[in-house]
Amino acid sequence: MSEMIQLSVFRYDPEQGDKPTMQNYKVPITGSGMKLLDALNYIKWQLDGTLTYRRSCGEGVCGSDGVNINGVNGLACITPIAGLKQPIHVRPLPSMHVIRDLVVDMDHFFDQYRQIQPWLKTFTPTPEHERLQTPEQRAELDGSYECILCGCCTTSCPSWWWNGDRFLGPAALLQANRWIVDSRDEAMGERLDQLEDSFRLYRCHQIMNCMEACPKELNPTAAINNIKRKLLARKS
Amino acid sequence: MNEKTTLPVKLPIKEPGAAHSGLSDWYWQRLSAVVLAVLLPLPFFLLVSVYGGSVDQQGLLDLLDHFISRLLHTLLIAALMIHVYMGLKVIIEDYVHVAGLRVCLTGAMLVVMTGFGIWWLAIIWAWGG
Numbered sequence: 032m033s034e035m036i037q038l039s040v041f042r043y044d045p046e047q048g049d050k051p052t053m054q055n056y057k058v059p060i061t062g063s064g065m066k067l068l069d070a071l072n073y074i075k076w077q078l079d080g081t082l083t084y085r086r087s088c089g090e091g092v093c094g095s096d097g098v099n100i101n102g103v104n105g106l107a108c109i110t111p112i113a114g115l116k117q118p119i120h121v122r123p124l125p126s127m128h129v130i131r132d133l134v135v136d137m138d139h140f141f142d143q144y145r146q147i148q149p150w151l152k153t154f155t156p157t158p159e160h161e162r163l164q165t166p167e168q169r170a171e172l173d174g175s176y177e178c179i180l181c182g183c184c185t186t187s188c189p190s191w192w193w194n195g196d197r198f199l200g201p202a203a204l205l206q207a208n209r210w211i212v213d214s215r216d217e218a219m220g221e222r223l224d225q226l227e228d229s230f231r232l233y234r235c236h237q238i239m240n241c242m243e244a245c246p247k248e249l250n251p252t253a254a255i256n257n258i259k260r261k262l263l264a265r266k267s
Numbered sequence: 268m269n270e271k272t273t274l275p276v277k278l279p280i281k282e283p284g285a286a287h288s289g290l291s292d293w294y295w296q297r298l299s300a301v302v303l304a305v306l307l308p309l310p311f312f313l314l315v316s317v318y319g320g321s322v323d324q325q326g327l328l329d330l331l332d333h334f335i336s337r338l339l340h341t342l343l344i345a346a347l348m349i350h351v352y353m354g355l356k357v358i359i360e361d362y363v364h365v366a367g368l369r370v371c372l373t374g375a376m377l378v379v380m381t382g383f384g385i386w387w388l389a390i391i392w393a394w395g396g
Binding site (some may be wrong): 146 | 282284286287292364
């Protein structure tokens with residue numbers, strides 16, 4: 032018999048009206064390099080079909096399986112089982128409304144993303160072919176464009192837990208900075224105007240949980256600091 | 268469609284936008300921190316000198332009475348009041364979510380801090396003799 036791993040998974044079904052509980056499962060190791068998502072899949076397909084979670088690509092690209100693993104946010108699909116303390120506690124992303132089991136309501140998160148207007152804004156006439164960038168200008172976007180909006184950073188931020196209704200959170204602010212530093216974007220002033228707010232931007236207290244949680248190893252705190260520097264430079 | 272659904276009803280997005288402030292708070296908090304970092308060690312140095320016996324009471328009074336000392340002391344108190352006010356304001360904003368209470372608390376704190384600062388200045392500059 033193959034080696035078994037133990038999991039303790041958050042279960043909640045509001046339609047049943049029950050209180051949330053942690054349910055224990057034992058899952059065999061199915062191969063070397065087994066990821067947490069493989070264990071969740073095993074539970075769903077072999078043990079308990081009622082377990083509900085989001086997953087799509089299974090490769091850390093789509094960002095749909097962000098969960099809280101042993102107290103730390105991460106993507107189940109790229110988190111190796113090896114090295115995780117057992118029983119592995121799997122919970123939904125913190126501070127989010129749970130729809131069922133590990134599935135959380137991401138609407139507010141994406142509303143906040145929409146608020147930073149994540150699209151290219153230009154005022155000059157559209158060029159005949161394309162808006163060109165030098166390799167250096169393109170390199171400015173490194174560390175920002177890789178974000179997959181999984182929500183691991185924002186939901187690990189205590190400042191967002193306390194003031195999530197007003198503080199935009201690390202993910203949205205990382206993206207705000209992505210458009211501010213984009214050489215093709217012509218609305219930096221407008222973007223900075225929309226961020227200059229003691230809650231929307233300055234609620235970041237540099238706790239840096241976002242950086243710890245990011246499965247793509249990005250640094251939203253640095254991006255937020257860059258926005259603060261831009262605002263300071265504008266006023267100085 | 269399941270009629271028993273308990274998902275919250277989505278409200279239309281009514282977003283107030285930015286208050287166009289926050290930078291000055293952030294700036295003054297950092298500026299006052301730099302002033303404190305430079306000036307705050309001085310009184311401790313003085314304290315150690317007094318306890319160490321290298322400065323006696325008259326020497327201490329002479330030092331504190333000096334115009335430059337009073338100027339630096341004034342700067343230190345101003346920076347301290349600003350820094351404490353900004354820091355506590357951030358904490359109040361973090362934890363007090365009722366706007367009315369938040370405004371009252373911040374206002375009360377501003378009055379208390381200002382009063383305390385003025386009282387201290389009166390001592391430094393020996394207002395009223």
